[in-house]
Amino acid sequence: MEKQFKRIGTHDGKFHADEVMATAILNEIFITELTRTRDKKILDGLDIVYDVNGGELDHHGIDKVLREDGIPYSSCGLVWNKFGRDVISFKDQALNEEEIDDVFKFIDRNLIEGIDALDNGIWIDKSEVPLMNISSILSGFNPVWYEKNNENKNFNKAVEFAASILNNKINFKISVLKAKEKVIKAYETREIPQVVILDTYCPYIEALKETDKDEEILFVIFKTKTNYLIQTVRGKDGEDRKKLPKAWLGKRDEELAKVTGVSDAIFCHTGRFIAAASSLEGIKKLAQIAIDECHEPYKHENIIAKIIKSVRKLFVRK
Template identity: 35%
Template sequence: MKMAVHNGVFHADEVFGVALMETIEPDLQVIRTRDEAVIAECDIVADVGGGKYDHHQADKVLREDGIPYCAFGLLWRDYGKQFTKIICPSLNEVESEEVAYKVSMDFITQIDASDNGVTLNTYESPVTTLSQIISSYMPLQSENKDVDRAFFEAVAFAKRLLQRVVRQYGEYYDNLRYMKEALNTQDVKNTHILILEGAVKWKDILLELDKEEDVLFVVFEDLTGSWRVQTVPKEENSFDARKDLPKPWASLRSEELSALTGVEGCIFCHPNLFIAGNETKEGALAMAHLAVQA
């Protein structure tokens, strides 16, 4: 397949549009041109040529939030679900649709807005936007670099970022399935402890599933290979826990914490009593049982 985008100065719009389509069509030939004869021979034309995926017409297509689509937004509307299924093959049809929608609302909105002159940045001191980051790939005056080369460097960055954003959203559904199974197979009503194998993003999902508030502490393996005992917040974005770790543990570390608890391998306990660590799963689980009983 051949895809045409305009040449010259590039923006996040067509950069991410190409990143999207290259993921779907790995052998895609991308041509940067304004030559109408060349454009007519291409299968997909975006941000140029006045066609379906150009947004420079007076009667712009609007998103449901009223922001006009840019070329990337228009491409995502048609190909976002397909992209999501490639990046997250474990998702079913409904989940793929939901992830594509969330990415559109939370991530692509900023690019749609920026490329259509809609201001989203309302801070007195504006922060750097994603569109500005893409523009930073344009060759500097001090560089002897071809614009097309810089464009495809920006596309490579955009492709990695877009794929990672989609994976991040898609991972929620994998975690949801894992958490449902864990809650159904562990005796959390009596132990008040949930054990997770691996660093699963569990907080929001647990609050969603554990309506009876049976789980007081979660034991899980950290990315470093050690194990953690963490409190469960009462509600989303709250620092108030269903139950804190024991007060005498606060700020203690290593041998001092192990001596107090009688559990070998203790690493630390946070002064705010929301998380503690142990070298082993067995040690972390022993600490969790002590916390439940305290």
Template identity: 30%
Template sequence: MERPSLALTHAGHFHADDVFSAALLLEVWPGLEIRRAYEVPEGFEGLAFDVGGGAFDHHGPERKLRENGMPYAAFGLLWKELGEQLVGAEQAKWLDEHFIQPLDRDDNTGCGDSLADAIGGFNPVWDSDADADACFWRAEAFAAQVLKNRLEGARAVNRAKALVEKALARMKDQVVVLPRFAPWKNTLKSSDAELVVYPSQRGGFSAQGVPIPDDPKHRLKCRFPESWAGLRAPQLERVSGIRGLRFCHASGFLVSANTLESALAACRAARAEAQEKQRAGETGA
């Protein structure tokens, strides 16, 4: 999609849909001139959104629907066209589902949404002499920061995925060691990894069990022994036989350790116990 010479949306009372649409266009094309008017001028050759019945309007008789049946509003239509170039296909889809669709739903149904309500609060009250356009641009500045935060979060997920996939390629005995903490669950859940180790912000290292994907009971592929649950050093060191273990969460999903070697030893012990239980179950012992 080429940069338009001019963009236009409706004047008067504004909503999250047109405000976020403006913020998105300015994120893609900084400095783009966006005007507000009650009607699209005859012969207009720019990009009209949320008005005028064109490609980025959703008020006509033929509703534009997503595959899940959710109708598009202007923001969703623009995101469908522009989102992938900002954050890639996977995160563009995720943001549509978790960020944009709730706003589109609110604009199409009036069902209510807290973020849409916050944007709507920038409108002049009924007996105010405030300039509606000035209020619109204050709302756009707010929306632009929200959008930037969402985009940066999505890009961070992409960076994390690259880091975790690189560590996954070096996995040993179903344990992945990350060089630094990064969001790892989405990448490792669908892999063969059972445990993950990473440097802790508190110093030392943390080790966690990897969740089983799409498990309604939220179980782990491997958890730490029940005899460790809730223990702290030095008792945890005595029970586990591993020096340098500091803490095991009461639910057994996480341990903290002073060193990488201690964290890896905890993972080996967890896997050994899990394998022993599996063998016992198979033999009926």
């Protein structure tokens, strides 16, 4: 596939994340010549115009185009909606229509929709801790008030940055799809019923959720450049189905080896969700020890137990 040449245009002046990301999207499939202006005569002569001048890719009219969840499209979303599937198929021609649609929806939900919401005045970050988001980061490329003649230069820098974010997201989702076959094979050929062993790390979570319907898998093992890791698997409630043993917590090298009896054990995270060993045999031994460890109740089970205990005390008093 070869890129076609397109003369594209958006407004000049202060720029925002929506037209910056829209430009990055268009650059993925076209060789572009960008004009930033509000002059209608100039814009009318261009091939693609967005976020200005009316038309299908300008969201500033009264009648907003809405998603199913009610979030209105900005120019970014309108451009993605029209050209996004082409961007994905251009990036990986081996993807089928279902996979392209899967990536398209993922990018819209996890990148584009947030930009659209904020550009339409819908504040989506309600955290008490201030968090930077893609919209504030891209808007931050605007020249400060006392800088002169840097607007287009800074806009192009913002587009370059936006393109890296867009490509990283697309590449990640494609990598998830490509990992699916590997995860399914590891699941179906596993030696230990509660453990999936991968010969290398790949994004396994989504494929494992689809495959492990009965939630049998407690741990995933995979090889890194230097050692082997065991990682816990979370259930539908967001909690680890089983944490690594308390006795391992924060221990390293000889101390961990002494506690576990595994000579090449390297470390266990203080969160008890990941541990390492130098060899496959060593990490499998750690997995078996963790499986054999007595069940540790989830937080909600502890709460229920406390409630029952309190109720019993009331009856005893009566």
